[in-house]
Amino acid sequence: MILLARSCHAAALAEIEALQPLAAGWKKEGFESEILQACAQIYCFFKDHQIVGFLALRSAGGFAEILNVAVAPAKTKQGIASSLLSHALACIKEQNVTQVSLEVAKDNQAAVALYQKAGLVILGERKDFYGPAKHAFIMGKNL
Ligand SMILES: CC(C)(COP(=O)(O)OP(=O)(O)OC[C@H]1O[C@@H](n2cnc3c(N)ncnc32)[C@H](O)[C@@H]1OP(=O)(O)O)[C@@H](O)C(=O)NCCC(=O)NCCS
Structure with missing residues (x-):
């Protein structure tokens, strides 16, 4: 079951x-403040009443940015992300978002493959985005 996060999560x-x-x-405080942002949505995947993965995004003016995605290590490779x-x-498309984008570490093969599987494509590269020699891909898709 996928539900939007509340402060208690x-x-x-x-x-x-x-x-x-x-x-x-x-950190916990970061999630608390993000949950309270009007433009933010954190989707939580529940299994046996526990959160096992989440995806955080912000959207405004028809444009969304995926900010964070993670799945508990014991639950990866099961299709949760x-x-x-x-x-x-699908939800943000219903909310009239027409474009989505994100930054991901160039060497994070699992995440890059996850996004490509969902139809996002590499739009560009940001050198040293995460620190010296830690480059990022910009990925995106029209909805
Ligand atoms: C990236 C991450 C979210 C994937 O979660 P997941 O639930 O295991 O992903 P799924 O099972 O839904 O896999 C979807 C696709 O992602 C890709 N993928 C997932 N894990 C992978 C891995 N270890 N190696 C290569 N590709 C991988 C595959 O294309 C997979 O499709 P397939 O199963 O048909 O091969 C998870 O590994 C994670 O939490 N990583 C650490 C946090 C992170 O990197 N977040 C992204 C920051 S931008």
């Missing part, structure tokens, strides 16, 4: 984040 989201070093590094991504893209 911040601790569980931060626990998943802490287990996945390649995620954005948000794919489900979150397709659900989130």
Whole structure:
């Protein structure tokens, strides 16, 4: 089941984040403030009443940016991130979003493959985006 996060979910989201070093590094307080932003949506994948993965985005003016995605290490490779991504893209399309984009570390093969599988394409590259020699791809898609 996929539901939007509420403030009471911040601790569980931060626990998943802490287990996945390649995620954005948000802490509990970061999730709490993000959940309260009007333009933000955090989609949570629940399994056996527990959050096992999430996808965070912001949208405004017909444009959305995916900010963070992570799945608990014990639950990866089961299609959870794919489900979150397709659900989130369908929801924002209903909200009249027409373009989605994101930045992802160039060497994060799992994430790049996840986004490509959902039809996002590499639009460009940002050199040193995450630090010296840590380049990012800009990826996106029209909805
Ligand atoms: C990237 C991540 C979110 C994928 O979550 P997941 O639930 O395991 O992904 P799915 O099972 O839905 O896989 C979807 C597709 O992603 C790709 N993928 C996922 N894990 C992969 C891996 N370890 N290696 C290569 N490709 C991978 C595959 O194309 C896969 O499709 P397939 O199963 O048909 O081959 C997860 O590994 C994670 O939390 N990583 C750390 C955080 C992170 O990197 N976030 C992205 C920051 S931008």
